[in-house]
Each structure stands twice: as C-alpha cells, then as structure tokens.
Amino acid sequence: MGERVVTEVDGHVLRIGIDRPEKRNAFDLAMIDEFAAAYERLGEDDDVRVGLVHATGDHFSAGLDLAEVGAAVAEHGPEALSGGRAYDPFGVWGPQVPKPVVMAVNGIAFTLSIELALASDVVVAADDVRFNQLEIGRGILPFGGATMRAHAQLGWGNAMRWLLTAEEFGAEEALRIGLVQEVVPAGEHVERAAAIAHRIAAQAPIGVRGTLANARMTRDEGTEAAKRHLRGLVDDVMRSEDAREGVMSFIERREARFTGR
Secondary structure, three states: OOOOEEEEEEOOEEEEEEOOHHHOOOEOHHHHHHHHHHHHHHHHOOOOOEEEEEEOOOOOEOOEOHHHHHHHHHHHOHHHHHOOOOOOOOOOOOOOOOOOEEEEEOOEEEOHHHHHHHHOOEEEEEOOOEEEOOHHHHOOOOOOOHHHHHHHHHOHHHHHHHHOOOOOEEHHHHHHHOOOOEEEOOOOHHHHHHHHHHHHHOOOHHHHHHHHHHHHHHHHHOHHHHHHHHHHHHHHHHOOHHHHHHHHHHHOOOOOOOOOO
C-alpha cells in the first residue's frame, strides 16, 4: 500500500502493519497519511469486518516523529494527525472507523502508541512492552486524544499518574489499569491478537457493528442518547438475515454462516 504502512486482507480481517523499523516505527507525516488511508480502507471495504494493527521489528512505535510532525501540528493544529482522511485512527479529529480494531503492541510503545491503544477496542501486549506518555517532559502535551480518553477509560488517578509524570510503565501495569486486555510472551502478541480478530470476524457482522456503535455512543454521548439509539438498533438486528441464520444454526446445531445482512 505504501512505504511505511502495509495492508493485507486475511479472510475478513485487514492487517495494518506499521513498517518503519529503522526509525522505531515513529510516525512522520507520510506515515500518518498512509495509516489513515488504511483505516479508510477498513471502513469502506464491505468484505473486511475487523482491523488488526501491529508493527514490524522490535518496537511497536516510538510515537510521533516530533522533528517533522510537531511543526505540522503547530501550523495546522491536531487535525494534521488524521492525514486529511475520512476516518481518523484516533476517533478525535474525525469519524472513528465503524468496525472493531484489535491492536498488538511490543517493545517501545510511546506517546501516539498509547493514544492508538485508547482508540482501539482490544489490545494485546507482549510482556516486554514499555509505555510512556512523555510529552509533558518535552514541554508539550498529548494531542491525539489521551487528555480526553485516558481518564474515562483508565480512571482519573491512573491517567494522571502517567500523563503528568512522563514515566515509563510496563505490560503488567497496563493490564492492571485496563490499557491492554491481555499480556502474552514477546513474539506471540501478533498471533494472539490475530486470533481475537478472527474470532470477532466470525460473529454476526450486523450484531458486532451495532454493539460497537451503541457502546461508543454510551461512551461519547451518554446513556440517554444510547437508550434512544438502542431501540431502533435492536429492531433492525432482529429483522436481519444474520439473526435468522443465528437462530437456525442453533436449532440445527451447526456453525452459523453470517453474511452481514
């Protein structure tokens, strides 16, 4: 797809591989654009049901390539992080992709890596991973969503502990506060994340999309808005071919063949 981000369709899963290992997979402007384009493909390809984000090399990402991206953000604002694409990988500066994203992290996972984890739906960490939201130690602040999402997802004290100190923390701490959902031995993180992605992709797509949409609405707009949305959503899902197929597969004791309709 590009020089820094490689995509591959694996069944109903779109693998999105960060591929700039010589720079510890740090995001420059070209890489941000390619990454956002991959999310655009994830959102628009009807055959793809789940995204799987991983990285080449010993590290997930050192975060932003500040020498280049810092100047762009100073000139154009944080919207520079969306790459001007329809879907924003962080779900902060534009629409979030309407499909689940599973992420596998290893080695160094600094700054932007944490914000991508916060914007993903399931995160698997290698046991060697090191996180750091280090912007405050550089005289700046996070601008990819951490100031808005970390306290809501991790709890106020957990978020402030790491956002305000610029200290590193490891996989077990990330698991404790809920930044990641599983920790596995280094080298097994992508395989485990892929297994989760394929498991999600095997479920009824209309149910997965609806569950994700209502959960995100609850998070972003509150319970009352989600309640209003849920009634029509349930009606749509229950009238779907997938719902009928799910019931029949249960009665006939066979694997369901979901189509997403």
